[in-house]
Amino acid sequence: MACASTSASATWNMSSLRSAIPPIHARSASSVHLSTGPSSSRLKFSSSKLLHSFVGLAPLHPLLSLSSPDSTSFEHCFTVIDNGGRFFAMRHGKRVPKLNRPPDQRRALLRALTTQLLKHGRIKTTRARASAMRKYVDKMVTLAKDGSLHKRRQALGFIYEKEIVHALFAEVEERYGDRNGGYTRIIRTLPRRGDNAPMAYIELV
């Protein structure tokens, strides 16, 4: 379509082009379609179809660039998208456990679970939560093993109760001094009666 001629063009007359190009929503739909094509997925070409000279590596917001009529310089409209302007409808390869919660609640849940595990030593939750927690518990124990003030403050920013942080920093040396990693153990158990959720005990090793 229009993209094929982008790299070949040097200068174009904007008015004739703007009359020829399709409206906004179709353009963004077509940009999605084109950016997921195999040839363009490896390229860092911007998703703009503005029939302009090659803008470079910064992906342009299609709506922003359309609104300004004097569309000569776009360097100030840098919007950073993490995966280089590519977005996919699928979850392939993403290993973050979502736990059926939005990100803020997920973080709060994991903070609460690690606080309770460090406090009680063994807790019983669902298997998904237990296996999601492991990373954060290990991270807390690693911070405690380092022991410096900065790490202690980082731990205080994660764990909800400060007494637990201080107790952890005090006793981690004698408890986990020899062990490198793997400070938790998960034991699967019978499912929960109310909703048949698979349960597990997670305990500090």
Place this chain on the structure above:
Amino acid sequence: MSRDRDPLVVGRVIGDVLNPFTRSVELRITYGNREVNNGWDFRPSQIVNQPRVDIGGDDLRTFYTLIMVDPDAPSPSDSNLREYLHWLVTDIPATTGASFGREIVCYESPRPSMGIHRLVFVLFRQLGRQTVYPPGWRQNFITRDFAELYNLGSPVAAVYFNCQRESGTGGRRL
């Protein structure tokens, strides 16, 4: 992770309390109408009274000792009173129950205050009668040392269950 492992190993009973052993005698423990299986969850209200114990074996002349300990006292994250002794019954003849033995440390109903505690029943075979004596106190009871002290050898059977505070899970959950 789908290795077939003994629940006693998975629950670290073998490791914290016992050494690896091969079970040779059948041990069945029942609280009320619910039998104790490895890793099940019981409430303090269900384990108030001492359970019904049935021991297998074949010869009425061999005697067994039953020990009930809690290795997670006072809390699993800080078990400084490791192995609190709850019950100690000796001279139990084979094929009978704990009511036929001599209860030298009376049954104390477990009431964990913090965390989920494991409660372990261990069965040892005695060499003779009246060879086992009670310890001075219940806490810091090391089962391994006790077995070595009275020549009980390796355990012949063990089972464990979990127990937490009555309102531990919040609301009506099994």
